[in-house]
Amino acid sequence: MKYILGPLEKAGAKGVEMASGDGVIRRCHPIFATFVGDYPEQVLVTCVPTGECGSCEVERDQLGDDETFPLRDLARVLAVLDGVDGDPTEYKRACKEVGIKPIYHPFWENLPYTNIFRSITPDVLHQLYQGVIKHLIAWVMACCGEAEIDARCRRLPPNHNIRLFMKGISGLSRVTGREHDQISRFLLGIIIDIRLPNGLSSARLLGAVRGLLDFVYLAQYPMHTDETLGLLNDALQTFHDNKQIFVDLGIRTNFNLPKLHGASHYSAYIQLFGTTDNTNTEYTERLHIDLAKDAFRSTNFKDEVSTNDAMA
Ligand SMILES: [Zn+2]
Known part of the structure; x- marks a missing residue:
């Protein structure tokens, strides 16, 4: 993800020239705005522990309440992520304190104008x-x-x-x-x-x-x-x-x-x-079924990853 979205770091901050439908060229700032995925994927990208909300600071035992909770604090999380190269025990403790798992450089860390906790979408x-x-x-x-x-x-x-x-x-x-x-x-x-x-x-x-x-x-x-x-x-x-x-x-x-x-x-x-x-994953799920699930079902289920691929 970091490699794929890498170009956004510069493009988002400095802008790139793009032509719109009427041929006019404008300076645009493409940014990482939304993340479309199911719940395990949302948990994965926001680095929060499974069972928690990727957007807000709700506690596990309040998930069933009809209240709203404040958005997770991106600035605090980014400050903690900066300490990744310091003492591992200290880093782990600091991550726990801001409610994320101790992850090594998540892909959204340096993306401009991106708040991963604000990018979670309905599914x-x-x-x-x-x-x-x-x-x-x-x-x-x-x-x-x-x-x-x-x-x-x-x-x-x-x-x-x-x-x-x-x-x-x-x-x-x-x-x-x-x-x-x-x-x-x-x-x-x-x-x-x-x-x-x-x-x-x-x-x-x-x-x-x-x-x-x-x-x-x-x-x-x-x-x-x-x-x-x-x-x-x-x-x-x-x-x-x-x-x-x-x-x-x-x-x-x-x-x-x-x-x-x-x-x-x-x-x-x-x-x-x-x-x-x-943002409904139903549409991408269809392609996932055609390209991944159906394709796998039509094999003999053996050596689905060839040894060469596995080594590479
Ligand atoms: Zn929430």
């Missing part, structure tokens, strides 16, 4: 469908019972808009983002009159599910206004206001999940970087 595929929605479906099944949910899935009438899961959804293994999307379309419908254990009212369950589903759909709007961003925040708040039902039913003891916490940054991210279709 609808991995963060919402394969993260938040996946958890939500598991919690709903734990609340209502797998057999009941499966039976209700089978009772959905044939139609042109919703995929039917005639074997239910509890037995699915390795559920894809697309399948989570298809389940989201009827999840609220099949639990609307569900009975909960101990005679508890289902109002909070419906509120929590509806809040998260609304959030996922609003987050994917191809255009936003202050009003729609307000609705996005309201939807997340609706989930937080009702999530206690999962604790009362003994399904969760906390909601300290990094991907759920990530949702709290969405409206700020959208204001900074534009709508989420700009």
Whole structure:
């Protein structure tokens, strides 16, 4: 990464001349502004420990709170990174203090106008469908019972808009983002009159599910206004206001999940970087499947890295 982005050090600070579509030449300052990746990749580039937020200073046991936390302090981190050539024990301690792992010269260290903690972007595929929605479906099944949910899935009438899961959804293994999307379309419908254990009212369950589903759909709007961003925040708040039902039913003891916490940054991210279709990893994932996963599946799975390559 350092090698690839190296030219940005000079270009970002001094500028380069570029021609725009109308032929006018302007001095532009290309900078490293956003990082598109899934959660493990975000953790990797921001050098924070796994389980923490790459953007803000939230503590692990506050990830489930409906609060906002200050952005990580880039100036402090850079000051600590400067001491990398000093005493290793001291360096390790200083890194821990500012909340990062003791990394040797991260690639963004010298990039001009770059704040790696401000460059993290929303990821609808991995963060919402394969993260938040996946958890939500598991919690709903734990609340209502797998057999009941499966039976209700089978009772959905044939139609042109919703995929039917005639074997239910509890037995699915390795559920894809697309399948989570298809389940989201009827999840609220099949639990609307569900009975909960101990005679508890289902109002909070419906509120929590509806809040998260609304959030996922609003987050994917191809255009936003202050009003729609307000609705996005309201939807997340609706989930937080009702999530206690999962604790009362003994399904969760906390909601300290990094991907759920990530949702709290969405409206700020959208204001900074534009709508989420700009940064959804679904598009690059497709190429990754074609070029890496499919290509590997068509081999004999032996010697996938030739000995010469491995040595080089
Ligand atoms: Zn955060």
